[in-house]
Amino acid sequence: xxxxxxxxTTMQPEVLFFLLIGFFVTQGKLSELILLPDAxxxxxxxxxxxSPPGFFYREGVGKGANNMIxxxxxxxxxxxxxxxxxxxxxxxxxSKYWYSSYDLSIGFLSDNKEVNPDFYDWNVAFVNYCDGLxxxxxxxxxxxxxxxxxxxxxxxxxxxxxxxxxxxxxMKHADNVIMTGxxxxxxxxxxxxxxxxxxxPTSIHLVGLSDAGYFIDAPNIxxxxxxxxxxxxxxxxxNSTFGEDNKCLENYHGDDTWKCLQAQYVYPFISxxxxxxxxxxxxxxxxxxxxxxxxxxxxxxxxxKAIQDYRDDFLKIANPLVQSKATGVFLDSxxxxxxxxxxxxxxxVNVGGQSARExxxxxxxxxxxxxxxxxxxxPCNTSC
Numbered sequence: 001x002x003x004x005x006x007x008x009t010t011m012q013p014e015v016l017f018f019l020l021i022g023f024f025v026t027q028g029k030l031s032e033l034i035l036l037p038d039a040x041x042x043x044x045x046x047x048x049x050x051s052p053p054g055f056f057y058r059e060g061v062g063k064g065a066n067n068m069i070x071x072x073x074x075x076x077x078x079x080x081x082x083x084x085x086x087x088x089x090x091x092x093x094x095s096k097y098w099y100s101s102y103d104l105s106i107g108f109l110s111d112n113k114e115v116n117p118d119f120y121d122w123n124v125a126f127v128n129y130c131d132g133l134x135x136x137x138x139x140x141x142x143x144x145x146x147x148x149x150x151x152x153x154x155x156x157x158x159x160x161x162x163x164x165x166x167x168x169x170x171m172k173h174a175d176n177v178i179m180t181g182x183x184x185x186x187x188x189x190x191x192x193x194x195x196x197x198x199x200x201p202t203s204i205h206l207v208g209l210s211d212a213g214y215f216i217d218a219p220n221i222x223x224x225x226x227x228x229x230x231x232x233x234x235x236x237x238x239n240s241t242f243g244e245d246n247k248c249l250e251n252y253h254g255d256d257t258w259k260c261l262q263a264q265y266v267y268p269f270i271s272x273x274x275x276x277x278x279x280x281x282x283x284x285x286x287x288x289x290x291x292x293x294x295x296x297x298x299x300x301x302x303x304x305k306a307i308q309d310y311r312d313d314f315l316k317i318a319n320p321l322v323q324s325k326a327t328g329v330f331l332d333s334x335x336x337x338x339x340x341x342x343x344x345x346x347x348x349v350n351v352g353g354q355s356a357r358e359x360x361x362x363x364x365x366x367x368x369x370x371x372x373x374x375x376x377x378x379p380c381n382t383s384c
Contacts, residue, residue, distance in 0.1 A: 029111055030101040031058035031126060039160035046151045047130035048084055048093035050142070053157040056102055056126040057169065058111070064121030067176040068165065070196075071109060072158075073129035074183025074212070074338060079234040084132050084152075085145040093130050102126075107339070107346035108180065108209070108357075115343050118361050119178075123169070127161050127185075134187045136261070137238035152238040158192060162199050176205045178364075182338035183284065186213020190263045193272045195243030207364065208274040211340040212282060214263045216317045220291040221306045227289050232258040264317050275328035275360055276321045277340055280311045281378050284337040296335060296378060308377065315374070322372060328363030330356040333375040334384035349383045351375045 035054040039045040045053055060067060075092045078084035087093035109124050110116040131137050131154030138156060142149035165171040179196055181189050189210040197206050219225050234240075235258040242249065247269035248260040259265040267274075286292050290310045294303045311333075321327050332339075332351050339345035339356065347357045351373035362369035375381055 029058055029103075029105070031056035031104045031124065033057075033098055033100050033102075034164070035095060036160050036164060039156075039164070043156050043160060044140075044151075044153055045156035045160040046153050047095055047157075048078070048088035048132055048150050048152075049096070050149060050151055051095040051130075053130060053160060054095055054098065054128055055161055056104060056124075056128070058104060058124045060123035061121045064119070065123065066174055067119075067122045067178075068169075068171050068174050069109065069119060069122050069124045069178045069180060070127065070161075070165070071124065072127045072135060072179075072181030072185030072188040074181060074185040075129050076184060077134065077230075077234055078132035079230040080237065081143060081145045081150065084150050084237075085148060087132055088148070088150055091128075091130075093132060095128065095130060098128060107341045107343055108211075108360075109341065110343065110346075115347050116357070118357075118365070122178075123171075125161070125165055125169070127158075127181075129184060131157055131238075133234055133238040133240060134184045134191065134261070136188075136191060136240035136242065138241035139239040143237075154238070155241040155243075158188070158196075159199075162196060166199070171204075172201055174204050178207055178209055180209040180211065180340065181213065182211035182340055183213065186210040186338075187215070187261070187263060189213060189274070190266045190270065191242050191260070193274060194270055195246070197272045198243070206272055208270075208272060209277060209340065209360065210263070210274060211277045212279070212284070212338045214267075214276055214278045214314075214318060214321070215282075215285060215289065216264055216314055217259075217262050218289055218310065218313055218317075220289065221293070221303075222291075226291065228258075231261050235261055267320060273326055273328075275330075275363055276318070277330045277356055277360070278318070279336050279339070280314055280331050280333050280375060281307065281335050282314075282337050283335055285314075286310065311377065322374060328360060329372040329374065330359045331374045332356075332384070333378045333381045335378070336384070349381070351381065 035052045037052040040052040078087045091097035105111045113120045135154040135158040137152030137154040139152040189208045193208040252259045363371040
């Protein structure tokens with residue numbers, strides 16, 4: 001069923017929020033929630049339930065005070081009207097459930113110098129996810145679902161956040177900006193990195209870091225493309241929008257425009273530098289796209305073969321990432337979904353003796369050292 005495939009939407013908001021960012025034991029500086037009611041009124045930039053969007057913000061210090069990390073929160077999609085109605089009653093569809101402050105000192109966003117030595121002192125904007133389709137929706141009229149108005153305005157939220165950061169948080173004077181996100185937010189990084197580039201002054205150095213955003217267009221264990229029709233329907237329902245002069249939409253027309261919601265079809269058209277951080281055995285993909293029905297090592301021989309075949313397909317589809325001289329890559333073999341917001345997976349898990357943190361630093365700072373790490377087959381990596 002649609003609900004099972006997008007199982008994130010069935011969780012209670014408090015439980016989901018802890019799963020996404022709150023289960024790490026940290027002692028960092030609290031980030032403060034900034035809501036954008038003016039953008040909601042002026043531009044119609046609202047969450048699914050019509051409440052104002054917002055983001056958590058933590059100010060940088062010292063040398064990092066003139067740099068910005070913009071992280072787009074993940075949390076699955078809502079792929080039909082009833083699914084979105086359910087989500088509108090959670091923290092992934094309404095700002096009514098958000099905390100006023102939160103400790104975001106985790107992984108790539110950590111303000112702990114030992115965990116995150118290169119970016120611990122940067123400004124961080126953690127953009128709360130409440131639109132249901134990776135910040136792409138742009139439908140003028142609300143859709144009535146069981147007597148409740150549901151708004152598909154994710155693209156307007158993205159624009160409102162960027163505008164606020166530029167004008168109210170001094171980002172227009174920044175030296176460096178990194179656009180990032182995990183899962184659905186990792187997809188946003190692929191979709192809108194080039195678009196955000198057009199919104200920033202040309203003097204700003206911008207790159208992207210997509211975590212667990214490389215979902216592949218593949219069949220399930222029975223050979224059926226179960227995720228494809230859901231993507232096609234969601235694309236139309238949300239009226240997905242990616243900004244002007246989008247190269248992907250220039251290439252795919254008519255019934256194929258939904259492909260611009262898939263990273264593998266979007267990536268070839270991205271011109272802004274991007275780093276891909278993904279597991280070859282992404283657990284969300286194994287459960288929802290492959291639908292293998294088990295979690296290794298508790299799988300039958302037939303199921304394990306399907307998992308290894310899926311991994312082989314993933315690497316074939318991700319080969320353009322690996323072959324590109326401009327793109328940084330860290331593709332481990334851990335059974336996990338989203339890793340940049342985890343101290344261990346950011347700084348300790350390694351491929352060939354090099355962590356994601358070190359690989360990203362080599363790529364970002366153009367340091368001597370490898371900028372592409374592709375792991376061996378599960379269960380080879382003992383650091384997972």
